[in-house]
Amino acid sequence: MAAALLAAAAGWSYVTYPAIGQLTYDLGAGVESRLYGLHKEVVTVEGIPITLYRSAGKGPAIVMVHGFSADKDVWARFARHFSGQYQVIIPDLPGHGETGFKPEWDYSIAAQTRRIAALMDQLHVQQAHIIGNSMGGFITAQFAVSYPQRTLSAGLVDPAGLPSPHPSEMRVMLSKGQNPFVFDTRAGFYRFYPMTMASPPFMPGYVLDAVADRYIARREQLTQIFSESHKETDLPVRLREVRLPIMLMWGKEDRLIDVSSVPVWQAALPQAKVRVLDGIGHMPMVETPTLSAELYQRFLNNL
Template identity: 50%
Template structure:
């Protein structure tokens, strides 16, 4: 098991090897992978792999919390379970928290022949809950994970205690975002070919990103470059899924919608579409925040989410 000594060793390595450009990305990748795992463990999470038949999904979970209510946290396209740790730490005392890497992301496997559409990912999520013997859960998801949250709540309504969508995909926004304008010109900002393109993409993801040293950003950028074909396949399947405008009325679980008003990936003008479709939807628009409020304002977001859960329990 990793321990606190690793953190100091990692920082020392970052300083020493960061000076050697030829090894910069490799050390940054090691640093990011190990320190994020260490951080999650310090918050009370353990890592696990769960065989759902088709594949084995990696996840963080709170051990020994099986008797508590469950929250499932779903990351966005191209992201992984680590985006949730600083938000999720606020719930470890009162909930069983499950944070999976969905198929093709993080430490979960990818195969080009697999289906990465939202119905397929929702089926995998149901299989994961079955394996963990979880009958019902609060589900919260960001971006693609928000699309998946809504899809799961519609397809498996008996299993969802509440559905929270954070800057979700899944509807056509009335006003085009910066990303949508790029896609219309045949340029997908997620499919980067060099560090400059990654930096431009990363700037689109958050208005107030938490600090990451350049050595880590270099590693993340290199990972995007190496995963180009994989991300392209997942994006195709994900965006080929039927959008939800016609189905939103079937989302009957208590529901919460958050949106950062500075979101450059998915435009905030989508909010009225969700409000029209989902009855009794609670909504909050976050001023000055981008695509990931739970990362940009982790503590505040956790406080607000807890208030929502308390209001429906």
């Protein structure tokens, strides 16, 4: 009888362990966002119900755009510094977070950029400061090129979209046919996660395992989104047309997009205010949200 009870308890723990981790993560993110003045909304854009965070600030709008495989929650601790003064808007891009995925949706940079403009229309926001990380930085730069009249400024945080003279660790892996974002075991996630930040914020192991399981469950979706979002665009040609205020922020220890990209962006955007952060990886707004927010606020104050 004792052996049977132990076996049942072990089986129950094995089955419920990932669910507990996912519940903990979701509850924690939900509580934090509300404490930071961010309220969840769903807005339909091009037939897609996009879930987003929005604050009630009365100042200009700031649209914060997450990177590939991430979601709106990566901006929450950064956004808390702006949600009282500004109207902060943080969408889950199609294919990500609570907005979800459908194989027939278009995940190209052009499509995601167009949806940001359409989302602003739905929210009756004519102009906004746009800031994005990684793929979100690519979208931000493309937005500045495509909708300059609607862009108050562009914040580029370790952005994709232009080449790196020195290949990053991710680029080396991709050249060997290995995508660090796509894996089928938790061990794959634990190899990938340290690539995103030099010193990731603490999360309990059971929560990290739950995040790993979500990545594993999404591997086919991520493969499609990655392929469609990495098609060539006209950004390298048209970026020099941008005359808007630009801030370029980069973590010096970025293992996904090498810091050697900074001079390439500077050459295309000589007006950019540049900050390279020592000891920081690919996601400064997560790894050091207060410092990143202070730097961005100074940039906004000087416009």
